[in-house]
Amino acid sequence: MEPRLKVYATGHVHSDIICAAFAEGCKGQLVPPLKLLNGPAAMYGILRGTAEIVKACEWLARDYYYIDHGYINAGHYDGYYRITLNGRQCSPNPRSNHSDDRWRKLGRPLRPWKRSGRNILVVPLTGAVAEFYRIDPVLWLETVVTEIASWTARPVVVKRKEEGEIDEYLRDAWCVVTHSSNLATDALLAGVPVIALGESAARTCSWHWRNIEQPEWIEREWWMHEIAYNQFTLAEMRDGGAWKILQRSAGN
DSSP states (O other), X not given: OOXXXXXXXXXXXXXXXXXHHHXXXXXXXXXXXXXXXXXXXXXXXXXXXXXHHHHHHHHTTOOEEEEEEOSSSBOTTTXXXXXXXXXXXXXXXXXXXXXXXXXXXXXXXXXOOOOOOOEEEEEOOOHHHHHHHTOOHHHHHHHHHHHHHHHOOOOEEEOOTTSSOHHHHHTTEEEEEESSXXXXXXXXXXXXXXXXXXXXXXXXXXXXXXXXXXXXXXXXXXXXXXXXXXXXXXXXXXXXXXXXXXXXXXXX
């Protein structure tokens, strides 16, 4: 018999509420993240012991479901949360052919490519994300800014997590460069191209460095449909709807 899925709740209020909802819908067992137990795993975020559970799953090629802030209309507890099998970000596939029903339900416009803007907007890694990937965030930023300068003379603007609203920064942005920030989705929705350098759902719509001055206007509609099928509400987690979609996507 397949071991029961373990859902690792940390004791923090967000983790406990979200993990309880997911466990209810998938008939999983709530456990603390003290060590990796038998069976597939699920967790919310990479703090308070869950990063170690994620890494142990990857070392052992053990299936895990990673839950974090949603791509579109995120928010505690009435918004969406992304859920990804064996990764921190989904990898949208145009061959999946998901319908646009969940996308339309989000009620968010997909703006045309802006084809204007002056700045290269760089979104650095946060401390927790940098620690998880074992990246020096200061060195990463210096390296990225140097690389940008080798491709363009456009000015570079840096937006850290706690600084201002993304819409303000996107107003004069020609493109956004990031490692794995969800702000890549905001940029693509606003019609601003993205260069995604790390584990990011935006990788399949990402520019290459050469595109900064040789732009390609990539088709995004299918990508938005895929994103919508990789994020769920707490209600969808509790009633098993999220679990059904995840199992169908995994071919189970």
